[in-house]
Amino acid sequence: MARAEGVRGLFRGMSYPIYTTAVQNAVTFQAQGVASRLLTGSSDKSAVSWQVSCMAGMFAGAVQTCISCPVELLKIRLQLQQALPGMAGYVGPWGMLRRVVAQEGVLGLFRGFAVTLARDTPSYGLYFLTYHWMVAGLSYASQPRHLSPYHSAWQCAASSMREEGRGVLAKGLGATMGRGFIVNAAIFASFETLSKAMAAA
Numbered sequence: 407m408a409r410a411e412g413v414r415g416l417f418r419g420m421s422y423p424i425y426t427t428a429v430q431n432a433v434t435f436q437a438q439g440v441a442s443r444l445l446t447g448s449s450d451k452s453a454v455s456w457q458v459s460c461m462a463g464m465f466a467g468a469v470q471t472c473i474s475c476p477v478e479l480l481k482i483r484l485q486l487q488q489a490l491p492g493m494a495g496y497v498g499p500w501g502m503l504r505r506v507v508a509q510e511g512v513l514g515l516f517r518g519f520a521v522t523l524a525r526d527t528p529s530y531g532l533y534f535l536t537y538h539w540m541v542a543g544l545s546y547a548s549q550p551r552h553l554s555p556y557h558s559a560w561q562c563a564a565s566s567m568r569e570e571g572r573g574v575l576a577k578g579l580g581a582t583m584g585r586g587f588i589v590n591a592a593i594f595a596s597f598e599t600l601s602k603a604m605a606a607a
Contacts, residue, residue, distance in 0.1 A: 422477045422480050422481045422484075422499060423477055423481065426473060426477050429473060430470055430473045430474060430477070433466075433469060433470050433473060434466045434467075434469070434470045434530070435466070437462075437465060437466040437469040437470065438462045438463055438465070438466035438534055439462075441461065441462035441465040441466065442454050442458055442459070442462040445458045445461060445462060446458055454538070456535060456538050456539065456542075459534045459535050459537070459538035460531045460532070460534065460535040460538075461531065462534065463530045463531040463532070463533055463534025463535060464527050464528065464530060464531035466530050466534070467526040467527045467528070467529060467530025467531060467533075468523060468526070468527045468530075470526065470530070471519065471522050471523045471526050471527075474522060474526060475515070475516050475518060475519045475522045475523075476515035476516065478518070478522060479506070479515060479516075479517055479518060480499070480502055480503060480506065480515070483502055483506070484497075484499065484502055563575070
């Protein structure tokens with residue numbers, strides 16, 4: 407395609423999504439917000455559960471299908487036409503819109519609406535559900551944690567030795583050494599095996 411039509415051929419039909427993306431996103435987020443407020447009876451975002459986020463997202467996905475369906479149809483029609491720009495029979499973005507409306511009526515723009523609805527409704531529910539979980543996770547991560555009673559490593563060591571003696575610094579030494587022997591043995595065994603395999607190759 408790039409050889410026959412140039413790089414622009416890879417972006418055929420992109421004009422429709424570019425022209426409508428702002429409107430589509432505005433409708434999507436507005437619909438999701440309205441649905442969330444109706445389901446919770448409140449405008450407080452902290453009252454929105456993950457179930458509400460999912461259902462409101464599905465509602466938003468269904469609403470924005472009224473925009474995405476005509477856009478998808480026109481984009482695909484542009485991509486499927488055989489004539490190239492500048493050739494006889496080529497139809498541009500606005501010409502394709504006029505042709506569909508003239509030949510099939512306004513309802514012709516909504517061919518495949520049921521399939522698009524079945525695709526976008528659950529996918530937008532998952533989209534907003536993922537967003538809800540990410541926001542919840544970031545909020546939890548930003549909450550203050552219980553602070554350590556120690557201000558520095560030196561204070562921790564000094565306080566621990568004062569309370570438990572110098573032997574506290576050697577706690578867990580046996581387990582650490584045992585683990586170290588096993589881990590390093592595995593590392594060197596793997597290194598030797600790989601070295602021999604590479605030398606043989």
